């Protein structure tokens with residue numbers, strides 16, 4: 001009786017529904033399922049952040065409608081976080097906007113800048129929101145394949161001129177979900193220059209900017225000369241501080257882009273609960289040792305899983321960032337995962353779910369403790385042999 005809008009009809013079906021159903025069934029059968037599918041940290045939010053929220057929630061002035069752009073004190077903390085961690089100077093008044101999680105900002109950006117029939121350049125495989133938010137804004141997603149032989153970086157030179165001319169936004173995401181790849185400085189430079197030349201908004205999703213290993217630090221795109229002309233960077237507290245459920249992040253960079261985003265937000269939401277902003281301030285003000293500790297935990301898990309996968313002949317590069325392992329598998333990724341659930345009770349995410357170039361890969365999330373990952377490796381061993 002109530003037909004969905006044409007734009008909703010264009011949104012692809014949720015590819016993981018079948019996997020979810022298989023997982024449920026296994027659990028009902030009494031199997032102790034190991035879920036390495038979800039990109040949601042198992043570790044708790046650090047205690048001092050929780051305490052800051054508790055204190056803030058009691059204050060009447062924190063219970064009111066927040067401002068649209070976020071408390072100035074929140075934006076100042078975000079600015080000092082960027083200065084300290086990335087060496088980037090941000091004006092808290094004009095170059096930072098608070099978000100209800102970075103997903104919210106990513107999803108709203110095309111509504112601010114995309115007209116019917118405009119292109120948005122989206123990485124593939126990639127976080128599905130770039131594609132779907134483009135469709136919600138009546139834009140046309142142009143997929144940029146991420147191939148292993150290019151280090152999972154898109155080939156910008158292969159984008160046709162007529163697409164480049166009609167493109168409004170390019171989404172990029174490094175460190176990358178799902179491939180766990182990091183961007184070279186040369187590539188970031190090239191992407192910024194490309195967007196300047198073609199007058200495209202460069203929307204960089206930096207959700208994993210602090211989850212790094214082996215001495216690697218992920219650069220902010222805003223570190224690069226002239227980046228502020230075209231760049232908006234989405235940062236999030238979700239992964240950095242184990243705060244996925246709290247819903248807080250921020251957009252920073254070019255003030256004109258942020259104003260457009262804010263204009264959409266002013267008409268659809270009413271900002272972030274100020275008690276949550278207080279918690280975020282406590283997080284971003286430090287100490288940074290909580291981040292280091294988190295990364296060390298993921299590093300140990302990464303090494304365990306990578307060594308385990310390699311010992312049974314599954315090819316996977318040791319990632320320098322993110323809490324994912326992107327592994328090459330034989331055959332179709334969905335079949336591999338179905339088999340894995342059925343025969344080993346392990347859930348992983350088939351690469352095809354992130355886009356067609358994800359076929360032949362499976363994503364494992366390092367969001368389970370070491371003993372669980374060890375058991376997963378043992379089960380994998382039996383599964384393969």
Ligand SMILES: *Cc1c(COP(=O)(O)O)cnc(C)c1O
Nearest residue numbers: 101102103127177207236238249
């Ligand atoms: C987790 C994730 C996000 C969303 O983070 P929130 O701030 O919790 O909305 C954005 N982009 C990518 C690539 C992610 O993996």
